[in-house]
Amino acid sequence: MAAGGSSVRCFQGLLIFGNVIIGLCGLALTAECIFFVSDQQSLYPLLEATDNDDIYAAAWIGIFTGFCFFLLSIMGIIGIMKSNRRLLLAYLILMFVVYCFEAASAITAATQRDFFVKELFLRQMLDRYQNNAYSANDDELTKNKGVTGVWDNLMLQKNCCGVNGPKDWQDYNSTFRTLNSDLAFPWPTQCCVMNPPGVPKDLNACRVGLQGYLKTTGCYDVISGFMNHHAWGVAWFGFAILCWTFWVLLGTMFYWTRIEY
């Protein structure tokens, strides 16, 4: 535009600022998604066993879209400063593609989080914990081992027992019950309050259910807390980035139509 040079400059400045924010947020999204994918709590086998690990897929997509946002924002800044039509057209097309992927990631994370209810983990725990049955499908055995390992770690390190509490092991029949007598193991030994070397304080008192020798809290809070942070971090931060990017892209489209040849 020949006229209104200062307003053009102002608009350019706004778009560059928008792209800077997109670049920084993209890097932050990448870092956050790497943090989730690295699975500090080692709860991934629980999701793998439900055949529903889509929130990890959403985090993986988030890693790549975050980095793409960063690179494309640099391209956008250069294109705006040079007012280069070709560069800006490429920027817009690529940004649109990355936008679609990031929207998919955010929607997936938010949607799949709804599936993680208590009953899902309870049923999985009852069916798979200590299930060493040989099956022709090697996949099932791996899942069972994964679930058993996760629950053992959870019960020992987070001082909890079962999903709702030790009563889960009494209210329902389970693979654990078929392998262990109710007298000696009304609940797994990991549910007993432990002395530091990993030995129960008093095994008999734990079996009887004496207060102070049996962990009475359920593990669901630990599991759901982690899942919530993971899903909401990916979904809502992605949503915020996309809302901002929407306006920057609209502005850039308008700018592109106004560039001279």
Added chain:
Amino acid sequence: MGSWQYVVLWAYVAHTALVRGESPVLPSTKYISLNPTQTTISLEKPYCSSSTAAMVYLYVVQNGATNTAVSDANIILNTTFTSSSGGKSQPYLADKFTNPQCVNFPDLSTLNVSTLVSGVLANYIVRVGGNVDCLTDPNFSGICNPPLQTGTSYRFKYVYANAGVKQFETDWSPAISTITAKTSSTIDTWPGRRSGGMIVLTSILSVLLFFLLLGFIGMVVASLTVGSSSGGDIKTYDTRISHKAPAVPQASADPVYSTTHEYSPHPEA
């Protein structure tokens, strides 16, 4: 009725109340909360009972059994678990221990001391269903106390005896049932309705994507229409340059050039 009859009536009621108060009870849930389990029931040992007999015998019968006799002419019966079909046909003897009276009352405040807890617990409760081997072990001697059935109601009675001769028996306790275990397939894992946040997020992102697509199409259309119109922002220049070589002495046979050029930039498609 005369006043002494009221006294007798009151004494009788008090006595029966006292006796009923001595029937076996579950331990306080303050200490032992998950009781009964699928196959065991823990009961409080009878402290400070009115009887001073040497031994206490614990009888178990299923709720609804017709034969509830625990003694035959004051001689206590030694019915076993197997002979009574697990308490279905008649009561069976599950355990016996010395009458704790009031002397050995367990100090429940020491329950949290892990070195003392075994002793205190052994004095505090008796566990029905506490021996899983006695049914299968041929060499087992002693009173067999095998696990109870799941989802069944049982009643309990303490009988105080000296050398097998019954001195006193408590009432049958109210029915206490073991836990009925449900199968894991009854658990419904359906999450129910969608959360509000997910609906908001999905709908807003879909709308934004739609508008972006509209903007994209509009941008492409706008650039095409601007390009095809003859006017627009494109400036065109008309230039005309003509060269006429200055007249020079025809010393050499140089050719004379005369050219006319017209420049007009044509818009890119």
